[in-house]
Amino acid sequence: MSVRSELGGALPPAIIFDRIDKRFGAVHANRAIQLAIARGEIHALVGENGAGKSTLMSILFGFYRADSGRILIDGQESRIASPSDAIAYGIGMVHQHFMLVEPMSVADNLLLGHEGGFALGGGRKALLARLDVLARDYDLAIDPDAIVGELPVGLQQRVELLKSLVRDADILVLDEPTAVLTPGEADRLFALLRDLKARGKTIILITHKLREVMAIADRVSVLRQGALVGTYPIAQTHEAALAAAMIGRRVQMPQRADDAPIDTPLLTVQNLSARDARGRIAVMDVSFTLRRGEILGIAGVAGNGQTELLETLAGLRPHERGIVRFTHHDIADASPDDLHALGIRHIPEDRLRYGLVSQFPIWENCLIGADAEESALIDRPAAIDDAAWMMQAYDVRPNNPLLRAGALSGGNQQKLILGREIEQKPQLLLVGQPTRGVDIGAIAFIHHRLLDLRAQGVAILLISVELDEILRLSDRILVMHQGRIAGERRAGETDERDLGLLMAGIA
């Protein structure tokens, strides 16, 4: 603490971003951003994907270098050329995708880059003492010998946070920290953040969940297309205003009609079990039915078997045991090709891995998995025309079928896949994380199309970690926890808190 602060004098802001500008090729990621973060505040940074939040924070943490502009820390101009510089300035970062070495122990992860000498013994001893203090002060106990990759996600995040705390970071940047947490875990994280703030830490929270912003932040800054739209004290703003600032217009989110007729069961799953890529049981005795004109939502924290369930149903992963029936067909061992013939289509969770060949042009991607024509030859002009029409119908921009699929934004890639699969007129659509990394405008579009399909009598299995999405679209909701169905709810008879308890395996 400086003398000035003891005297109650005005402190300089913890961080000033002064006209930070950054381009990646044609993309202008940060446009002369001018932003001050006050010492001891929780400052939320919101914006759509690609708005420039992560770029700005990567510049602060020395991952990227700004093309122009400067960063002032405590009023002094800083020189941050690498993460080690940022660490020396007391900046700590909790990355959305944790920067952890999974096969190593918690202690080794915390020591990395901060070993305290050639031999590890001394540094390890000091670290354990420091962990004891932190465990007492912040209720952040952890087993230092545990292997990080074997810890649940919530604890992995704790390790990531502890990396900053053992280095005595004053400024903490958290990038989408609640994306992997249950609502209950998120509440505990927020309590911790308030505690850290009370002890004088400055916190920058990157998020796209406006409800969280309203709940925890002191001030919020909105970025759009690389530029700062504005900074607002929380008391003087509200969710709708922030959403409008984020996207530059108002978006009407579609609502599910309550009255859709529900037909006979289309898909029946009984006691289905499957293993994950490492050979461990990931799906355990899962049973459910799905009817025509119904959206069945499957909620759960990422990594609780939803991915494996979806892949098993989509014919991408062998099942261990159990029955899967589509009308009267046994499809437990069916290949994707067999499923296509029955009118079952799949929108994969990982669009770049299973959905698209990002190096291929869009029109070729539109042919992949399309029903085989009589001719083995491709009619190139016709295929390009079809792709252009489809892109028009599904609002894929820019409307140029010759572009590489990888050149599209996440939202447009997703709309492309959605269009391709829907145009095959499915009876059953298996959908995984349809709006992950997708901007709000595209989310509204995708939700509209899914609800249209439901109205047409298509059965939809929707797997998502976004509870908002699950609650808005689903007729019924199943919650997965550790590979099992932890509970079933009807739409309108549940809420985020109730589902959160099921997701945590408590209820």
Place this chain on the structure above:
Amino acid sequence: MDALALLQIIESGLRLSVPLIFACLAGLWSEKSGIVDIGLEGKMLIAAFAAAVAAFLTGQAWIGVLAAVFASTLLGLLHGFASISQRGNQIISGVALNMLAAGLTALLGNVIFKQGGRSPPLDGAARLPELALGQSAMTILAISAVLLTALALARTRFGLRVRAAGENPAAVDNAGASLTRLRYGAVILAGILCGFAGATLSLGQAAGFLPMMTAGQGFVALAALIFAKWRAWPAFWTCLLFGLLDAVAIRLQGVSLPGIGAIPVQAIQALPYLFTIVLLAGFMGRAVPPRAAGQPYVKER
């Protein structure tokens, strides 16, 4: 088989395993840091050649060892430059290294010695002296290298960072350590160890250099590395097992087995390689390599 014969097999098995141990440790350091090294063979070969040339010219084995380390490290740095600085394909760079070494040693050998690529026989101080039980100082050095590798990986800053670099390079970068320096460090270590491996071949086990004298041992070392799941002590035991097998194979030459008769020499010589395939294919659990091995590190975007 009497006790004396058994002792002889163990002695010669240990001796034969020494180059494998060095090469296997070289691969271990390289791959733990995230650089796949299929150029072990080439580095050993060029080291064996450099050792023979230097020892022949100076008459001093230890100068031969130094020359081997120098040549092998140079080749390793070439691999490092291709795969770390230029972010090239590590497999292709390794293959190129092996071809370069094969061609270069044959060419230079012919130019220098004019004996079809082989060096003149070395003797006296130009060879590594036997200390006891058929072992040279290289055996002691190899066992020390195993001990030091195991210790360094588990207990030192460098070891910790190398392990992390091979699993999640972004985490190392993010923790404020230089990934480039770490990986170059590991590649240089691999070069030095391959240097010892090559020198052992041409100055210890043989009395001079022969074209292609490594005979695939660099690849056997890679197989041993996988079988040992990238751990130092298991690597030692695996290489020792291969060495013993080699020794048994040599012993079996000319021996007539009851019911089968004399086994062709080629079949016996093929045994260790056959064993390698069987070992890798069947008798092991899942071997998970360092996750980032083989992938050049590029920051996002």
